[in-house]
Amino acid sequence: PDTRFTGREICFNFNEDSLTITDVTVKSQPVILSRVPYFGNAYSHQGWTTEDRRFLLLNDELDELNGLNNGFTQTYIWNIQSLTNPEHFGNFFSPVQSIDHNLYIIGNRSFQTNYATGLRILNLDGIANGILREIASFDVRPEVNDIAFWGSWSNYPFFASGNIPVQSIERGLFILRPTI
Incomplete structure (x- = not known):
């Protein structure tokens, strides 16, 4: 993590075409630390940091529609060890075509909800x-x-039981317990 900001409240913003990192410690005077657009952006939607705060995964909800990745879900990998100079340094492409929506990280796992998959x-x-x-x-x-925008919208992997609710737009709620 960026030790220059230890003890500060940091907000990661996913605002259409970029990753923006803001110090919101003083609520009446937020300070933008960085704003970084990235190649292939269409609608920067959501992201999550690793537990050690060194990396961030970003979902772009519409990049599967822009033709750059043939519709395969793309996750953007960022190095955020410098909050004033974050670096997009990699991408993960899902083996299936789908639009990504929400992801969460626990330990060395990312739990990603992708609409149709x-x-x-x-x-x-x-x-x-x-x-x-x-x-x-x-x-x-x-x-x-x-x-397309059907299938699953979100998941919640934070229950101590290990159960993960996965919501389906058309078919209700599934409760899963992965054994990995």
């Missing part, structure tokens, strides 16, 4: 080298993978 779980052991590896998945609508 459901929950995708990635191993982050190689993140420092820009390498992520899909190790599990649960498709809430397995009969079709598509670049």
Whole structure:
């Protein structure tokens, strides 16, 4: 983590075409530390930091539609060890076509909700080298993978029980307990 900002409240903003990092310690005077656009941006939607605060994964909700990645879900890998100069240094491409929506990180796992392909779980052991590896998945609508806004919208991997609710827009709620 960037020790220059130890004890400060830092906000990571995903605002359409960039990653913006803001110091919000003084609520009436937020300070933008950096604003970095990235190649292929369409709609920077959401992201999450690793637990050690060295890296960040970013979901761009519409980049699957711009033709640059043939519709395969793309996750942007950022080095955020300098909050004033974050670096986009890698991408992970899912093996299936789908629009990404929300992701969360616990330990060395990323729990990604991708609309038409459901929950995708990635191993982050190689993140420092820009390498992520899909190790599990649960498709809430397995009969079709598509670049569309149906299927799953979010998941919640933070219950102590290990249960992960995965929401489906059309089919309700699935409660999963991965054994990985």
